[in-house]
Amino acid sequence: MSDITETELHAYADGQLDEAQRLRVEARLADDAHAAESVRVWRDQNEALRALYNPVLNEPLPQRLLAARAARARWPYYALAAGAMALSFGLGWLVRAAQAERAVQIAALPHRAAVAYAVYAPEVRHPVEVGAEQQDHLVKWLSKRLGHELRVPVLTQQGFDLVGGRLLPGSSGPVAQFMYQDARGQRITLYVSRRDAEPQDTAFRFSQEDKIAVFYWIDGKLGYALSADMERARLLSVATVVYRQLNP
Amino acid sequence: MDSAEIVAHIPRLRRYARSLAGDSQRADDLVQDTLERALAKFHLWRRGSDMRAWMFAIMHNVFVNQLKARRELALDEDAENGLPSMPQSDPLELRDLDAALRRLPAEQREVLLLVGLEQLSYAEASQALDVPVGTVMSRLSRGRERLRALMTGTAATTNLKLVK
Numbered sequence: 261m262s263d264i265t266e267t268e269l270h271a272y273a274d275g276q277l278d279e280a281q282r283l284r285v286e287a288r289l290a291d292d293a294h295a296a297e298s299v300r301v302w303r304d305q306n307e308a309l310r311a312l313y314n315p316v317l318n319e320p321l322p323q324r325l326l327a328a329r330a331a332r333a334r335w336p337y338y339a340l341a342a343g344a345m346a347l348s349f350g351l352g353w354l355v356r357a358a359q360a361e362r363a364v365q366i367a368a369l370p371h372r373a374a375v376a377y378a379v380y381a382p383e384v385r386h387p388v389e390v391g392a393e394q395q396d397h398l399v400k401w402l403s404k405r406l407g408h409e410l411r412v413p414v415l416t417q418q419g420f421d422l423v424g425g426r427l428l429p430g431s432s433g434p435v436a437q438f439m440y441q442d443a444r445g446q447r448i449t450l451y452v453s454r455r456d457a458e459p460q461d462t463a464f465r466f467s468q469e470d471k472i473a474v475f476y477w478i479d480g481k482l483g484y485a486l487s488a489d490m491e492r493a494r495l496l497s498v499a500t501v502v503y504r505q506l507n508p
Numbered sequence: 509m510d511s512a513e514i515v516a517h518i519p520r521l522r523r524y525a526r527s528l529a530g531d532s533q534r535a536d537d538l539v540q541d542t543l544e545r546a547l548a549k550f551h552l553w554r555r556g557s558d559m560r561a562w563m564f565a566i567m568h569n570v571f572v573n574q575l576k577a578r579r580e581l582a583l584d585e586d587a588e589n590g591l592p593s594m595p596q597s598d599p600l601e602l603r604d605l606d607a608a609l610r611r612l613p614a615e616q617r618e619v620l621l622l623v624g625l626e627q628l629s630y631a632e633a634s635q636a637l638d639v640p641v642g643t644v645m646s647r648l649s650r651g652r653e654r655l656r657a658l659m660t661g662t663a664a665t666t667n668l669k670l671v672k
Binding site for chain 2: 271
């Protein structure tokens with residue numbers, strides 16, 4: 261004589277019924293041992309799930325999740341939605357000066373590279389997603405995601421070893437970040453973004469983004485930015501090597 | 509624009525992701541992708557609507573895409589071969605609940621977790637998964653039955669076949 265639907269039974273077990281419905285189901289359960297058993301099992305399942313996974317709520321948040329937010333939070337998303345402006349969304353104030361769009365796109369590159377440096381270079385445990393020990397995989401993976409063959413400069417003569425790389429969100433698609441480190445732990449990142457705009461080349465340029473020095477240039481479809489928290493002159497010597505290796 | 513609220517949701521997103529993906533590394537990958545996508549789409553969030561349900565919807569999409577991608581890469585079989593072996597007839601302990609969840613089809617697992625763990629209403633779950641409430645209910649029903657069978661060992665011979 262059970263006129264309760266299975267849906268009602270689930271809703272009862274999950275506490276999703278209003279008072280009147282709840283009382284109706286409850287009355288029925290007194291006569292229906294089978295239904296009552298189902299409800300008990302489902303409630304046990306819910307409780308077991310919470311017992312098993314609730315501890316996750318109290319774990320400290322991994323830095324990378326906060327970094328994901330911090331890195332993005334500085335950038336205006338409406339520009340991302342507009343989409344078309346390949347490199348402009350790092351600088352909302354420059355977007356408004358849209359008459360110099362080309363200049364804007366190029367100028368946004370060092371800023372975004374510096375932000376990415378500031379977020380990931382201090383990382384102790386997870387500075388990169390894929391380590392240098394898997395360099396072949398790293399380069400293949402990032403090349404595939406950027407849709408363009410990438411090369412990784414060798415900077416051992418300058419005292420910097422490759423730590424690895426990671427994929428970052430860019431305004432018009434994925435961006436690659438390679439990280440290097442010297443014996444004293446000084447880090448340098450090479451930020452490589454794919455450009456949707458007309459292929460073009462620019463000269464080697466410098467930008468000081470707060471404490472971070474950035475040398476950048478555009479080579480056809482790719483924009484490069486080498487960033488580090490170090491003196492301009494010292495970074496220049498490394499940047500020159502990188503530039504020569506990538507633009508032989 | 510205030511994206512700070514998103515941060516407040518991270519712990520619960522992590523809990524759901526952990527239960528969904530099992531492995532904590534993969535779970536945090538899922539959360540990270542979800543956060544990045546949520547921030548990129550923040551302008552699409554309707555102010556006043558439930559941000560948590562919106563974020564779960566984003567995570568669902570990311571999760572489904574990841575499943576598809578893994579399948580394309582033909583990693584599925586490897587991943588499944590790597591699953592911990594399950595007792596075939598003994599009842600499973602609570603600690604095996606996680607392993608039992610891995611044996612549910614992803615669509616049933618999602619519903620079971622959104623409702624049972626995250627305590628979303630059926631309507632919210634339907635929104636997050638972008639399926640009708642009726643579908644939520646049928647997945648919930650099948651998922652619960654299957655989980656019960658797994659936990660009591662009655663699924664040993666017939667239902668233990670891994671489901672993609």
